[in-house]
Amino acid sequence: MTRVPGSVPPRVGSGSNGAAAAGAAAAGAAAASRAGTSAAGPASAAAPSSSTVPRGPRAIDELDVLIRARYPIIYVVTWEEERVEQQLARIATTRNKKLFVWTCTQGIVRAGSEPQSSKSGSGSTSDPLAALDTILSHVEPALYLLKDFHPFTEDIRCNIATIRRLRDVAYQLRDTYKTIVIVAPMMRLAPELQKDITILDFKPPEVADFNRLLDRIIEDVKDKPQVKINLDADGREKLVHAARGLTLREAENVFAKTLVIDGKIDADDVSVVFSEKQQIIKKSGLLEYFASQEQLDTVGGLENLKEWLVKRSMAFTERAAEFGLPSPKGVLLLGVQGCGKSLCAKAVSSLWKLPLLRFDVGRMFGSLVGSSEENMRRAIQTAESVAPAILWVDEIDKAFAGSGGSGAGSDGGTASRVFGTFLTWLGDKTTPVFVIATANDISHLPPELLRKGRLDEIFFVDLPSEAERVEIFRIHLEKKSRVPDGFDLALLAKRSDGFSGAEIEQAIVSGLFDAFSHGIELDTPTLANSLAETVPLSKTMSEQLSRLRSWAQGRARPASGTIATGSTEVRRKIEL
Numbered sequence: 001m002t003r004v005p006g007s008v009p010p011r012v013g014s015g016s017n018g019a020a021a022a023g024a025a026a027a028g029a030a031a032a033s034r035a036g037t038s039a040a041g042p043a044s045a046a047a048p049s050s051s052t053v054p055r056g057p058r059a060i061d062e063l064d065v066l067i068r069a070r071y072p073i074i075y076v077v078t079w080e081e082e083r084v085e086q087q088l089a090r091i092a093t094t095r096n097k098k099l100f101v102w103t104c105t106q107g108i109v110r111a112g113s114e115p116q117s118s119k120s121g122s123g124s125t126s127d128p129l130a131a132l133d134t135i136l137s138h139v140e141p142a143l144y145l146l147k148d149f150h151p152f153t154e155d156i157r158c159n160i161a162t163i164r165r166l167r168d169v170a171y172q173l174r175d176t177y178k179t180i181v182i183v184a185p186m187m188r189l190a191p192e193l194q195k196d197i198t199i200l201d202f203k204p205p206e207v208a209d210f211n212r213l214l215d216r217i218i219e220d221v222k223d224k225p226q227v228k229i230n231l232d233a234d235g236r237e238k239l240v241h242a243a244r245g246l247t248l249r250e251a252e253n254v255f256a257k258t259l260v261i262d263g264k265i266d267a268d269d270v271s272v273v274f275s276e277k278q279q280i281i282k283k284s285g286l287l288e289y290f291a292s293q294e295q296l297d298t299v300g301g302l303e304n305l306k307e308w309l310v311k312r313s314m315a316f317t318e319r320a321a322e323f324g325l326p327s328p329k330g331v332l333l334l335g336v337q338g339c340g341k342s343l344c345a346k347a348v349s350s351l352w353k354l355p356l357l358r359f360d361v362g363r364m365f366g367s368l369v370g371s372s373e374e375n376m377r378r379a380i381q382t383a384e385s386v387a388p389a390i391l392w393v394d395e396i397d398k399a400f401a402g403s404g405g406s407g408a409g410s411d412g413g414t415a416s417r418v419f420g421t422f423l424t425w426l427g428d429k430t431t432p433v434f435v436i437a438t439a440n441d442i443s444h445l446p447p448e449l450l451r452k453g454r455l456d457e458i459f460f461v462d463l464p465s466e467a468e469r470v471e472i473f474r475i476h477l478e479k480k481s482r483v484p485d486g487f488d489l490a491l492l493a494k495r496s497d498g499f500s501g502a503e504i505e506q507a508i509v510s511g512l513f514d515a516f517s518h519g520i521e522l523d524t525p526t527l528a529n530s531l532a533e534t535v536p537l538s539k540t541m542s543e544q545l546s547r548l549r550s551w552a553q554g555r556a557r558p559a560s561g562t563i564a565t566g567s568t569e570v571r572r573k574i575e576l
């Protein structure tokens with residue numbers, strides 16, 4: 001569907017479920033603030049204030065509050081229909097209401113009644129219009145959970161009758177003790193419904209939920225002699241924290257899997273939990289789990305950047321948090337093509353021992369599934385669900401090209417809205433997701449990204465200096481199993497003035513081809529020759545480079561400790 005900017009219906013965050021109310025009040029407050037964050041997308045921020053839901057002190061009871069305040073139709077966005085149903089059942093019991101469930105196969109049935117074959121179900125209400133009529137005709141106080149109703153609220157022509165009926169029902173339910181709760185994994189809402197339906201983001205389960213789940217599983221298997229439970233408080237904490245971001249069902253699956261694999265549950269099972277998270281990332285289709293072998297010592301030069309990164313290696317530990325360190329937000333690596341920006345992103349993942357998630361923004365825009373804004377939200381949620389993690393947004397300038405300025409680009413402002421969602425998240429995020437963005441060109445980047453506070457630092461990655469080039473030759477010769485000391489590295493570094501790391505690597509490869517075809521071993525002259533045959537990009541793009549350099553001066557921190565030679569500047573040819 002196409003969504004009209006600024007007309008997204010009121011969206012409120014929910015804490016997890018009622019049972020999680022056992023969590024500390026502080027956790028509730030944190031959940032509330034997180035929920036606030038997720039609701040603060042630019043589009044939803046623009047929703048009219050008259051229709052926003054007043055926030056109670058404890059976000060965890062949001063669903064209960066909305067029902068008691070008689071919001072007629074609530075749309076809960078979550079995969080976890082079971083948890084929603086459980087929570088509704090609790091609310092129904094305390095408020096003395098009946099709970100009905102509608103599915104398109106069963107029609108309306110009392111919650112908890114035995115599932116029947118779809119043929120014998122109450123077929124008369126399986127049609128959405130008939131179901132809505134039945135809801136209207138019921139008299140007693142009741143809650144109606146509609147599962148998979150979202151195809152009927154979508155903005156397509158054939159839904160026109162259902163949409164109209166829903167609006168009528170919303171109006172009529174206001175004076176009754178009946179509430180409709182639609183639960184669906186994604187939001188599909190026609191613009192006509194936006195004022196009648198309240199959206200609730202159902203937060204993923206919290207540590208307390210996982211603890212309860214683990215207790216239940218342990219209780220279930222404790223009499224089986226072949227199963228060993230070896231969990232001290234520390235191990236349990238690790239396991240439960242690793243499970244954060246999974247749905248309860250996914251967590252149950254993965255705990256069961258650990259039992260099946262080795263007949264025990266202990267702290268080592270954290271790795272099994274992480275492998276489950278890779279699955280989540282794969283399924284999301286927007287992020288790519290990037291397993292990288294690159295180490296920081298395979299990056300030549302860039303001492304300032306490396307030092308900055310090394311200093312923050314322990315920043316995501318509990319100890320650092322106790323010490324009062326905020327978790328780093330992210331960096332922007334700005335600079336010349338082929339100078340190691342992407343390489344650094346890969347290396348930092350192994351340095352910090354955190355999963356690296358590559359965010360393919362282009363694919364997000366091009367995706368046939370869901371709108372770009374929803375995809376952005378989903379990508380962010382996925383990244384947060386596996387936190388702590390590194391979110392690598394490669395070539396952010398190209399990804400969001402067109403999002404700058406008034407926002408009314410050729411795409412109707414989609415890029416700018418999506419980028420706005422990203423920036424809002426970046427500014428407010430409290431989850432330990434470290435963002436590494438890389439860019440070649442600042443002219444496409446909206447200034448908001450460069451504002452202080454969004455990211456921790458902007459590094460300018462220039463062409464390598466002579467000393468750095470020696471290092472880069474050393475690294476790549478070693479990678480090709482050659483002994484670097486057998487080469488005149490000083491000479492090669494001199495001859496490669498203006499070359500990027502990628503071009504040096506390329507020159508070595510073409511030197512290897514030359515040597516191989518001539519039947520000789522790779523040596524300095526062959527390499528010098530292949531350097532001479534290469535015209536580095538910095539020569540052809542010298543103007544762009546000087547523009548970038550002069551922009552970076554005073555605005556960005558140099559990634560290298562040493563200054564690159566200015567060989568690429570356009571030099572005046574004076575005839576003497």
Ligand SMILES: Nc1ncnc2c1ncn2[C@@H]1O[C@H](COP(=O)(O)OP(=O)(O)OP(=O)(O)O)[C@@H](O)[C@H]1O
Nearest residue numbers: 298299300336337338339340341342343472501502
């Ligand atoms: N400083 C460096 N040290 C070692 N190798 C390097 C360095 N810079 C670049 N390389 C080599 O060049 C390759 C390409 O570099 P990388 O992909 O990191 O460039 P980039 O800065 O991301 O460029 P682009 O802006 O085009 O994306 C690397 O995989 C690496 O082999």
Ligand SMILES: [Mg+2]
Nearest residue numbers: 341342394438
């Ligand atoms: Mg790159």
